[in-house]
Structure formats: C-alpha cells, structure tokens
Amino acid sequence: MMSAIHSPQSTYSISDLSKEFDITTRSIRFYEDQGLIKPKRRGQTRIYSLKDRVRLKLILRGKRLGFSLAETRRLFELYDADKSSSTQLNTMLDLVNEKKTALQQQMDDIKVVLMELNSAEQQCKAALEDNNSKKVK
Amino acid sequence: MMSAIHSPQSTYSISDLSKEFDITTRSIRFYEDQGLIKPKRRGQTRIYSLKDRVRLKLILRGKRLGFSLAETRRLFELYDADKSSSTQLNTMLDLVNEKKTALQQQMDDIKVVLMELNSAEQQCKAALEDNNSKKVK
C-alpha cells in the first residue's frame, strides 16, 4: 500500500496520512464519521485523495485555532455549496466575517500574551542572575 | 452585596464577577475547584479580591487562546513560586518558551487563515455580483 515514487502522490492510505500528520487512524476515521472527509473505497479500504489530504491539513489548522470539528465542517459545506445561490453566498459572507472578527481578537490576545511572556522571561533571567551573584545554587 | 461607589473596588461577590465577565457562577466555582482561584470567605460566602479578578481575566484570555485550565493553573503556580529557587525559575523559563513558540505558530496560522478568508470573501462578492447581473435572485 505504498508507492515508491514520491513525486506528487495522488492517493494515500490511512496510515500514510496518519504518519504524515502525526495523528491516529482513529482520528482520521472519526473526522470521516463527522462528515469532514469522504474518502473513496477500494473494497472496504479507504483511499484518500489530494483533496482529502488538504482537508485534513485544514482540519488540524482549525483545531490549533480552536475551531470545533462542527465549525470546520460548516465552512467546508459552505465552500462546496452552490455558487449560484445568493442566499448561500450571503450566509457564507456572514460566517466569514464572524470568523475574521474572532481571529482578529485572537491576534490581539496573542500579542498581549507574548509581551507578557517576554516580560516574565526577563524577570526570570534577572532573578537567576541575582541568585547566581549570591551564590545560591 | 453591592457597593454604590464604583471607584477601584477591592472586593467582589461571585455574581459581580459573573456579570462582569459574562460567565456563570458555576464556572467561577469550577475554576476554584480546579485550584485556579482561592477567594476568601466571609462565613460560607466567597469574597473575591482584585487579584482573583485579574486571575479570572487571565483564565478567560487563556481559554480564548486554547489554554486548558490545567495549563493556566501551571502558569499561575510557577508565577507564585519561590523566586529564589533557580530550579523553579528554569522550569518557568522552559514553560514560557514553549508557550511563546506555540503562540508564534498560532499567529502564523491566523495570518494564513485571515488571508484565505479575505480571498473567500472576495470570491463571494464577485459571485454575488455575477448572480445579480444575471438577474438571479
């Protein structure tokens, strides 16, 4: 279930992906359960496409940003949705704006915390210096 | 259980804080259960100090950034820890650096997603224009 050539591979086994993204096969199947990916089958074996792989990457990035699987699925659905339906497009615009706002807020939070962490780091280092000069090991 | 003056208040009731931060009293008590805050008591009633309030704010910001309560507690513990223990200071430095790295990664993620969301937004708008020009309502 492995191809020797490693130019742009176009299909993947479940273990290929589990290794590449360092997640369990259980997780991958779970994402399918939740409707986030839809691999083809050869017999009962799952065959993942490039698209499936991209989606996995997006799922994991979403998770790092605190998106729930349900949220991510919603985004996928809208992305796949009928581009001629103005209603759907508007729904999508709303969701996109909502996410944008949340992420901006998150960026601001991160900046603040990073500054605080830097400050904490300096204080730690200064305290360590101080301890050293007083020969406290 | 309310003070009329609202200059820098120095103690708060549980409902003061639940209103201010828009969380339930259940959550506040849960954070205490998990060792994140330690309000004083008057009888059996909880009395929150300025420090408790600051901590609550930090807890919530941590949550927005995907910190678990356990992680946040760990940070609090180290922050309170013995400043003359070089071992503790080094542990803290390690943790701080770990968090910094994670947050940098998160910032990068956010930037990418924001760009993608902007692109999606443009595509939506274009598609809507297109629909309009074709009189598809």
Added chain:
DNA sequence: CACAAACTTTACCTTTACGTAAACTTCATA
C-alpha cells in the same frame, strides 16, 4: 415575621474528541 434574592454544597448529566479493545477481513510473503 415572612419571604424573596443571593448564596452554598452535592451530585448527576452532557458534549466534544478521541482512546482502547474486541473481533473480523484482506493481502503479501515466508
């Protein structure tokens, strides 16, 4: 006094995102 508002504890319930185990099939290879 009585009664409502706000507080408390205890305890069980819920959702999300998997972990873990059992039991079975497929397939390549010794």
Added chain:
DNA sequence: TATGAAGTTTACGTAAAGGTAAAGTTTGTG
C-alpha cells in the same frame, strides 16, 4: 498454508469544561 501487518466495524470508556437540578442557608427588607 499460515502468519503477520494493515485494514475494517462496533462498542464502550474517558477527560475537560461546564450545565442543571435539588435541597439547604443567609440576609436584607416590607
């Protein structure tokens, strides 16, 4: 052929972060 690796389904378990309900105290006020 048999054995082991990788795949599958089904099903129960778990941890985190609370929700919700019950039952009881405290307190201020008409």
